[in-house]
Amino acid sequence: MKRTFRYDPLSGQMIEVIWSDDPRLHSVVGEIEPFISPRDGTVIRSRAHMRDYMERHNLVHFDPTNKGESDRYAQSHGDRALREQLWERVDKMMRKRHG
Secondary structure: OOOEEEEEOOOOEEEEEOOOOOHHHOOOOOOOOOEEOOOOOOEEOOHHHHHHHHHHOOOOOOOOOOHHHHHHHHHHHHHHHHHHHHHHHHHHHHHHHHO
16 A cells, blocks of 8 residues: 655654545535625626625625634725825825925
8 A cells, every 4th residue: 555645844744644535525615596795786696706796896705703814804904094194195295395
């Protein structure tokens, strides 16, 4: 029987990969049922459409257990606010200089 190993950078050791035929380890996520977006009434018909819609409108899924995604969303809005403040300061200084 052939054995397979992989390097684990956290432990710094080679770890044996154990393959399983257990069907519970694999899953296929089905398509979603069409629904109407509460944001603007758009009908969302598929996962791909929902992904595009959410990206286009800068939305994220609400999941209280998914802290990382909401932190990234909050960070992006904080970055946007900081950029706006910086541009306002630059604009103000440029007007002083030329005005």
